[in-house]
């Protein structure tokens with residue numbers, strides 16, 4: 001099997017760029033796995049939160065061909081081997097896992113979701129609005145609602161939370177997910193969370209620092225909203241550790257290493273009676289496609305990472321406002337927008 005990779009630059013959609021939150025250009029890595037005249041694709045999405053860097057992922061990818069063997073159908077064995085040797089580079093492993101599933105789906109002529117025995121994903125994604133000055137938030141909220149998004153995720157922990165949330169609840173009655181991104185201490189969190197009650201959060205994500213996960217049990221007992229772990233929950237073993245302390249987990253492919261590991265997390269969470277959110281970082285549709293393939297297994301889908309781009313370099317996922325629909329084409333069903341990008 002041959003493995004190539006190249007960087008791609010992603011640009012945010014103009015409408016969402018203002019002086020306050022001009023999102024810097026973001027680079028990801030497109031991985032192309034070729035075998036027997038057929039290519040499968042994956043995307044490496046690095047997050048500094050998990051000490052992931054483009055250079056680190058590239059070095060890991062350069063070392064991976066020797067571990068792939070000569071049978072792309074042996075995904076379980078290959079991913080095990082990659083984890084054994086490159087455990088710190090789950091972002092790169094996720095991209096290779098994606099490329100393997102894409103390759104197998106294309107070879108068999110079936111979409112990846114079908115290969116996995118799942119229904120065709122037609123799911124509603126939440127739309128995320130970041131921390132910003134109140135006036136900017138109002139513009140974003142207005143745009144999101146005008147565009148038809150019917151589930152919002154708001155980052156909390158800024159100075160203007162109550163102003164923002166009050167404004168949103170004046171105009172929006174639908175599901176509202178609040179993500180504190182580790183913003184609070186165990187001491188201050190109970191009061192902070194109780195103060196969010198009027199805004200009827202559907203759930204509250206990662207209120208405490210990742211290492212303070214034990215204290216999330218106390219926050220569940222407040223009864224304001226289900227408490228979900230994101231930064232505290234990276235891999236399958238974390239699901240077991242967090243059982244009893246949180247109501248649900250946020251699975252992201254660059255944290256866990258792709259479809260294979262995500263399915264283990266889903267199985268563990270379901271077995272333990274925990275809820276599941278499927279999340280992402282800003283990326284092209286290439287990284288969204290493998291997550292979307294298993295999105296029917298999640299209670300909450302937060303796969304808006306490609307919706308903010310000015311020109312998504314990959315196409316194939318149909319979306320109508322918050323409704324994401326997976327392709328029926330073989331494999332992941334996404335391909336480069338321009339021929340020269342392939």
Ligand SMILES: [Mg+2]
Pocket residue numbers: 179181205206230231250
């Ligand atoms: Mg989060």
